[in-house]
Amino acid sequence: MVDPVIASRLQFAITTIVHIIFPVMSMGLAPFLIYFTWKEVRSEQPIYEQLRRFWTRIFAVSFVVGTVTGLVLEFEFGTNFAAFSTTAGELFGGPLALEGMMAFMLEATFLGIFVFGRERVSDRLYFLSSIAVGLGTWLSAVWILIANSWMQTPRGFEVVVENGHRVVKLTDPLAAYLNPRFPYMFVHMQNSAVESVALFMAGVAAYYVFRHHVWGYPIEHIGFWEKTLKIALVALLITAPLQVLHGDAYARHVYETQPQKFAAMEAVWETESYVPEYIVAFPTDVNDLLDPRTKDLFGIGIPGGASWLASGGDPQATIRGLESFDTQAPPVAIVFWAFRIMVALGFWFILLAFWGAYRWWRGELFEDDLLHKALMGSSLLGFVAVEVGWIVTEVGRQPWVIQGVMKTEAGVSPGLTGAEATFTLLGFVTGYALLLGLYTYVVSRLIRAGPPADEDLQSSADSTATESEVTTSD
Amino acid sequence: MTEIGSLASEPLFGLPLPELWFALLFFIFAMFLFLDGFDFGVGILFATRDDEHEQEQLLAAVGPFWDGNEVWLVVFGGTLFAAFPAVYANLFSRYYLLMFAILAALGFRGLAPEMYEEREDTQWRRFWGYAFIIGSTTTPFLLGMFVMNWLLGASALISLQGVLAGLAVVALTVVDGAAFLGLKTRGALRDDARTYGVRAAIGYLVLTGLTLGLVYSTTPSLRPSFQSPAIVGLVLLTGGLVAGYILAFRTQRYHLTFVIAAGLVFALVTLLAGLMFPVVDRAAELTIRDAIISTLPLNLMTIMASVLLPLVFGYFVVLYSAFSGPIESEETYR
Numbered sequence: 185m186v187d188p189v190i191a192s193r194l195q196f197a198i199t200t201i202v203h204i205i206f207p208v209m210s211m212g213l214a215p216f217l218i219y220f221t222w223k224e225v226r227s228e229q230p231i232y233e234q235l236r237r238f239w240t241r242i243f244a245v246s247f248v249v250g251t252v253t254g255l256v257l258e259f260e261f262g263t264n265f266a267a268f269s270t271t272a273g274e275l276f277g278g279p280l281a282l283e284g285m286m287a288f289m290l291e292a293t294f295l296g297i298f299v300f301g302r303e304r305v306s307d308r309l310y311f312l313s314s315i316a317v318g319l320g321t322w323l324s325a326v327w328i329l330i331a332n333s334w335m336q337t338p339r340g341f342e343v344v345v346e347n348g349h350r351v352v353k354l355t356d357p358l359a360a361y362l363n364p365r366f367p368y369m370f371v372h373m374q375n376s377a378v379e380s381v382a383l384f385m386a387g388v389a390a391y392y393v394f395r396h397h398v399w400g401y402p403i404e405h406i407g408f409w410e411k412t413l414k415i416a417l418v419a420l421l422i423t424a425p426l427q428v429l430h431g432d433a434y435a436r437h438v439y440e441t442q443p444q445k446f447a448a449m450e451a452v453w454e455t456e457s458y459v460p461e462y463i464v465a466f467p468t469d470v471n472d473l474l475d476p477r478t479k480d481l482f483g484i485g486i487p488g489g490a491s492w493l494a495s496g497g498d499p500q501a502t503i504r505g506l507e508s509f510d511t512q513a514p515p516v517a518i519v520f521w522a523f524r525i526m527v528a529l530g531f532w533f534i535l536l537a538f539w540g541a542y543r544w545w546r547g548e549l550f551e552d553d554l555l556h557k558a559l560m561g562s563s564l565l566g567f568v569a570v571e572v573g574w575i576v577t578e579v580g581r582q583p584w585v586i587q588g589v590m591k592t593e594a595g596v597s598p599g600l601t602g603a604e605a606t607f608t609l610l611g612f613v614t615g616y617a618l619l620l621g622l623y624t625y626v627v628s629r630l631i632r633a634g635p636p637a638d639e640d641l642q643s644s645a646d647s648t649a650t651e652s653e654v655t656t657s658d
Numbered sequence: 659m660t661e662i663g664s665l666a667s668e669p670l671f672g673l674p675l676p677e678l679w680f681a682l683l684f685f686i687f688a689m690f691l692f693l694d695g696f697d698f699g700v701g702i703l704f705a706t707r708d709d710e711h712e713q714e715q716l717l718a719a720v721g722p723f724w725d726g727n728e729v730w731l732v733v734f735g736g737t738l739f740a741a742f743p744a745v746y747a748n749l750f751s752r753y754y755l756l757m758f759a760i761l762a763a764l765g766f767r768g769l770a771p772e773m774y775e776e777r778e779d780t781q782w783r784r785f786w787g788y789a790f791i792i793g794s795t796t797t798p799f800l801l802g803m804f805v806m807n808w809l810l811g812a813s814a815l816i817s818l819q820g821v822l823a824g825l826a827v828v829a830l831t832v833v834d835g836a837a838f839l840g841l842k843t844r845g846a847l848r849d850d851a852r853t854y855g856v857r858a859a860i861g862y863l864v865l866t867g868l869t870l871g872l873v874y875s876t877t878p879s880l881r882p883s884f885q886s887p888a889i890v891g892l893v894l895l896t897g898g899l900v901a902g903y904i905l906a907f908r909t910q911r912y913h914l915t916f917v918i919a920a921g922l923v924f925a926l927v928t929l930l931a932g933l934m935f936p937v938v939d940r941a942a943e944l945t946i947r948d949a950i951i952s953t954l955p956l957n958l959m960t961i962m963a964s965v966l967l968p969l970v971f972g973y974f975v976v977l978y979s980a981f982s983g984p985i986e987s988e989e990t991y992r
Contacts, residue, residue: 278959
């Protein structure tokens with residue numbers, strides 16, 4: 185049997201790592217869908233209806249799987265982290281309830297109209313429902329990130345003892361809910377969602393464009409994929425540089441508010457100034473593989489780089505080392521490497537965006553086979569970047585579940601047995617593996633099937649009139 | 659910060675907020691049980707169809723609605739967490755395996771319609787058809803067990819009372835689903851819905867009677883609640899509503915049947931809340947006023963909820979009016 189604390193933490197890690205894929209997909213698709221719908225309603229060009237219908241299918245599947253996995257997440261606070269929920273419920277439960285009432289309700293009800301109602305409602309209401317769905321997905325992120333950012337930089341509360349339990353009491357709602365971390369998290373998260381979906385779109389479109397233009401295969405709807413590639417590149421060109429810019433500001437904010445996490449990101453053990461930014465670092469002894477900054481280190485670094493990043497321009501700035509904290513360090517190797525992968529991917533995406541833009545400007549967007557291969561290879565890397573980014577955020581703040589207030593191990597349900605926790609953990613590992621497999625299968629089928637055929641489009645002429653005559657026979 | 663200061667010390671307008679939130683919690687639960695209840699009922703009645711076109715019609719009937727309906731469960735969980743965090747934590751961790759069974763069942767129900775439409779071949783459709791039926795049957799059954807455990811403060815996961823309550827809730831969702839199909843279908847589908855609905859209504863009455871009788875005889879601490887006139891009135895009302903449901907269905911007044919089905923769900927949930935009141939977690943001996951959060955967040959949540967819930971009703975009006983009337987024969991789930 186796995187220890188209930190370890191099993192609960194693993195289970196929560198697995199459920200969040202799998203769950204985040206689907207909200208990223210829907211949050212990232214939302215602005216595209218609003219744009220497609222607007223163009224469809226306004227211009228009545230069939231290509232926008234194709235774009236809207238094709239990507240709506242993928243949105244709908246992502247939404248369903250996201251709901252299934254998200255429900256688990258909401259309930260896991262109660263099932264596995266009951267002590268945390270009792271202690272922090274007064275502050276933490278509110279945002280979750282408001283996420284349901286304000287955001288999820290909006291998204292789910294209007295999704296009914298958006299997916300099923302094109303022929304039932306007016307253009308105007310249809311367009312409004314695309315906005316409602318998109319707004320719903322983004323508002324969900326607002327409330328979830330308010331809850332999460334409060335755990336990172338908690339404010340506006342006091343801890344009192346009630347019936348022998350330490351309980352967090354809300355004293356200043358504005359300080360608590362508009363806490364300092366929230367804006368950094370929200371901007372970084374939303375931009376990464378759009379960026380990830382742009383990369384995904386670009387990769388999928390590049391595959392068809394590549395097969396057609398480079399390999400000479402006849403591809404149905406090639407215009408659809410060319411358009412998709414261009415739209416995705418525009419989105420990438422906007423989001424990729426932004427992601428690195430506010431990522432840098434975010435890292436500085438972490439240095440100021442969660443120095444232990446920052447030290448883990450840079451693997452700084454001793455407090456030092458003029459700390460180099462290691463691009464890569466390897467221990468020379470294999471036994472120290474999980475410690476990227478042992479004394480005998482082979483690394484390639486920029487002198488003073490980490491200090492420069494932390495302070496926003498001063499290479500002499502001091503970084504507090506992990507040894508100087510009273511609490512045990514988070515798993516440093518995981519945080520260190522996850523951070524590096526995220527940053528490297530961020531720069532790679534910028535390169536991709538400029539490369540694509542340059543080819544486009546030269547009129548060679550559809551001919552550069554290396555670019556297409558790079559885009560195809562990168563189609564899922566946005567999601568990888570999101571995952572490693574969350575690993576930095578969540579693993580990096582350990583051992584705290586609420587920074588400086590409550591340790592993660594103290595938050596686990598007291599009555600939970602090792603047998604129960606192990607049983608559900610095994611269930612999740614198999615269930616979520618199957619779910620991911622199923623999702624991948626369905627999405628790849630949708631991509632292989634391509635956009636709806638021209639004759640199925642409703643804006644393509646007078647088929648609607650004949651249809652409605654058939655249906656009135658009761 | 660003076661406004662915040664006054665919000666921190668006294669309940670909004672001097673209202674009995676803990677009791678109101680207890681009522682709101684059960685109201686949200688009733689909304690879920692009524693709205694998603696008809697989705698479950700349609701999912702159970704899916705088992706009675708083997709014609710693929712009819713199956714498609716059943717899926718098309720619930721297609722635009724069930725996402726929104728299910729959100730009431732999410733809001734229920736969130737509301738319980740926000741207003742009574744200790745109860746949320748106690749209940750969900752106490753009935754740990756039951757909670758995960760409910761989530762798994764909901765997962766099957768949620769995935770099935772989406773997956774069913776992804777491929778045309780028989781094997782695939784049969785599998786997801788079964789998943790839809792199983793998910794739609796086990797979810798209300800397990801929810802019934804969960805709610806009974808909650809009411810009794812039971813320490814074991816499975817009890818006879820729990821099983822009976824589970825079966826009663828399953829019957830109720832069929833009553834609800836059949837009434838919904840009365841509005842959404844025509845012809846053979848509607849005739850069959852009527853037959854199944856009437857049978858399920860009689861079954862529901864019998865099962866509820868048995869469950870209440872068993873709870874009354876085995877749980878002395880709940881007996882005083884049972885004897886209150888409100889509870890007796892609700893039991894009688896349930897009997898009357900079942901009779902009305904059958905009559906309305908027989909006379910083909912489908913809107914009335916649907917309204918009565920809603921009445922049955924709300925009567926059951928009110929009965930449950932009435933039996934529980936003023937305790938909200940019997941196992942931990944917590945009353946509403948023990949378990950409620952402090953005044954400041956409670957006041958804030960009250961303000962937020964009183965703005966948001968009317969909006970939510972607005973969304974539902976838009977959605978249900980966009981898809982009012984029977985489904986057209988070529989409409990499918992996709």
